[in-house]
Amino acid sequence: MPSTLLTDIAEAKITAAAGSGAQVAITHIALGDGNGANYGPSFSQTALRRERARKPIDKRHIVGSNAWRVKAEFGPETAAFHVREMGFFDADGDLIAIWAGNDVQARQTGAITYLVDHVLSFKRVGEGLIIVNAPDDDLFDLAVATGTAIANLNLEQLRQAGAIRAAHGDN
Structure with missing residues (x-):
């Protein structure tokens, strides 16, 4: 089953933010084709296997304590490829969370608008340490x-x- 996991970079940034009033702000979503194959994501990843498109998050909605619903639209002008991985990046360009899995049902981009409607849930993270910085x-x-x-x-x-x-x- 595809999963979304926090990277080691995120853990380091969260540790640095704890107690300081700082936050890790996710601002962008990237799509990748996994270099042509499905795979299980790794905590040590610093990038998608093969990123093909990135854009700022269009909208966000709080769905619970430390859980955000994020939306983005990748227009028909986006290059055509099969999405097998998604990355969630902060303002520094660091990979904070990654979604991928060995059983991902790849979906095609290009020619039509590709919609991302994904819930990011950070249950093991102190409340308020990770936010999604996007319009409501x-x-x-x-x-x-x-x-x-x-x-x-x-x-x-x-x-x-x-x-x-x-x-x-x-x-």
Whole structure:
């Protein structure tokens, strides 16, 4: 199963940031073709096996404590290749996290827009030490807020209906 892991570089930067108020800020996503083959990522990697495209993260959304949903679009002008690896880089250009695996289902770029919609989760890292530095996904936030408001309204209506039935019977 493909996995996302923190690199040794990330661990060193996180250790340096701990207690200092500093953060490791992921800013870019890179796509690679794994040099033509799937592979299991390594903590010691400092780069993708063969990076083919890189761009800043378009949008981000916090989905939990130390978990970020990141989005990026690689347009149709992106060179055509099969994506077998993704790298998440900080502002210094260092590889912080890598996604790859021996059973990756490679997807093709080029000619159409290639969408990245990925959740980065850093459960073993102190809260706030790693962030995603990108614009907020306002549309996603609005959809979640609207869905929550509708669900709360429905729950209140059910509560009131139950109170009315209890007071006046089921008729």
